[in-house]
Amino acid sequence: MGEMDTLKKEADGLKAQIEAARKAVNDTTMAAVASGVAAAPRVQLKNRKTLKGHLAKIYGLHWSADNRHMVSASQDGKLLIWDTYTGNKVYAIPLKSSWVMSCSMAPSGNLVASGGLDNMCTVVNIKAASPKTLRELDAHEGYLSHSRFLSDTELLTASGDTTCCLWDLETGKQKVIYKSHVGDCMCLAVSPDQNTFISGACDSTAKLWDIRDGGCKQTFIGHTSDINAIAFYPSGTAVITGSDDCTLKMYDLRADQEVNGYQDAALNAGVTSVSLSSSGRLIFAGYDNFNCNIWDSLKAEKVGVLSGHDNRVSCIGVPDDGLGVCTGSWDSFLKIWN
Amino acid sequence: MSGKVCSSNSVVQARRTVEQLRVEASMERIKISTAAAQLVQYCQEHSRSDPLLTGISASSNPFKDKKTCVLL
Numbered sequence: 001m002g003e004m005d006t007l008k009k010e011a012d013g014l015k016a017q018i019e020a021a022r023k024a025v026n027d028t029t030m031a032a033v034a035s036g037v038a039a040a041p042r043v044q045l046k047n048r049k050t051l052k053g054h055l056a057k058i059y060g061l062h063w064s065a066d067n068r069h070m071v072s073a074s075q076d077g078k079l080l081i082w083d084t085y086t087g088n089k090v091y092a093i094p095l096k097s098s099w100v101m102s103c104s105m106a107p108s109g110n111l112v113a114s115g116g117l118d119n120m121c122t123v124v125n126i127k128a129a130s131p132k133t134l135r136e137l138d139a140h141e142g143y144l145s146h147s148r149f150l151s152d153t154e155l156l157t158a159s160g161d162t163t164c165c166l167w168d169l170e171t172g173k174q175k176v177i178y179k180s181h182v183g184d185c186m187c188l189a190v191s192p193d194q195n196t197f198i199s200g201a202c203d204s205t206a207k208l209w210d211i212r213d214g215g216c217k218q219t220f221i222g223h224t225s226d227i228n229a230i231a232f233y234p235s236g237t238a239v240i241t242g243s244d245d246c247t248l249k250m251y252d253l254r255a256d257q258e259v260n261g262y263q264d265a266a267l268n269a270g271v272t273s274v275s276l277s278s279s280g281r282l283i284f285a286g287y288d289n290f291n292c293n294i295w296d297s298l299k300a301e302k303v304g305v306l307s308g309h310d311n312r313v314s315c316i317g318v319p320d321d322g323l324g325v326c327t328g329s330w331d332s333f334l335k336i337w338n
Numbered sequence: 339m340s341g342k343v344c345s346s347n348s349v350v351q352a353r354r355t356v357e358q359l360r361v362e363a364s365m366e367r368i369k370i371s372t373a374a375a376q377l378v379q380y381c382q383e384h385s386r387s388d389p390l391l392t393g394i395s396a397s398s399n400p401f402k403d404k405k406t407c408v409l410l
Contacts, residue, residue: 007352014359025369033374037382041391048401085400180358219362235380237373252373259370279384281391298378323389324401336401338394
């Protein structure tokens with residue numbers, strides 16, 4: 001047998017082994033375990049604020065760790081930083097490339113990052129006398145789909161070149177490259193303990209990575225199309241994914257498999273974005289059909305809807321204090337609900 | 339050997355795939371019954387401090403516009 005044939009046989013054998021091991025621990029369903037839990041209250045959130053200022057589709061938003069400020073990115077070529085309590089814009093940062101796909105803010109509130117079809121991640125210091133570009137991180141060979149700061153000196157990015165990367169912001173160089181996906185990486189989320197992160201890709205898989213050694217520890221399958229959105233459960237022991245296959249899934253990290261699915265036969269719009277309430281009980285999911293559905297994460301029932309946008313909901317976020325949820329849309333508005 | 343030309347690239351890729359699968363196959367998995375029970379417990383322990391579940395009073399809602407009442 002040629003080496004390729006031997007390797008293929010070994011790969012098939014290992015895949016069968018993994019499937020058998022997952023089956024062996026599959027002794028019940030989340031639905032069964034959650035059947036004794038009281039139903040989540042019917043959730044009726046009101047639109048408290050509409051943030052107006054962008055002139056084109058909004059592609060990303062990220063809350064500051066101070067629970068009050070937020071950065072948003074639009075293909076009008078601007079990053080806007082908002083004081084969400086007053087609705088005022090605090091900073092407007094013009095982008096070199098207007099084809100932005102994501103933005104993020106560092107936990108310190110000092111830095112924001114953005115990137116998109118320019119294949120670069122631009123990091124700006126917003127606390128300088130006037131906002132100043134700190135770094136242009138230029139090594140990805142595909143579009144920048146997502147980024148998240150670990151601190152003012154380290155940033156994770158996800159790219160259409162199928163890799164994710166950890167950057168050293170002091171040198172502007174790549175520290176670790178995470179290679180294993182075979183499709184564009186669309187999203188990433190950092191674990192609460194900051195030791196691992198999870199990525200979702202167009203190869204329909206989600207992967208769990210060790211941040212420091214670059215190794216892929218686990219691969220989660222089940223989706224049948226691109227995974228556009230991903231979030232850690234606040235316990236750090238599960239992840240929620242949202243996909244173009246119109247479903248969301250919960251994967252438990254220690255059982256290494258899907259334990260719950262969120263879908264509705266009537267729903268045939270892809271999931272674009274996902275965020276969780278502070279206890280993890282509520283999943284906020286933005287869809288292509290202009291709505292955001294609210295799911296009970298344990299019972300997999302729809303418990304509410306946020307409607308008010310006139311175009312696709314492209315991004316969602318809940319601040320760390322859990323006091324509200326913000327939706328961003330292609331209709332150029334951000335709305336805050338609670 | 340067959341007449342196939344195996345590019346060294348695909349062999350390298352296939353080796354990487356097998357190595358990755360070996361790492362994933364070696365994982366210790368816990369039963370879903372245990373894992374799910376712990377997720378339920380986490381949720382319930384934190385539900386009382388989840389403002390979107392419990393509701394937020396108007397006075398402690400930072401996003402609600404404060405309107406003053408005018409007595410006519």
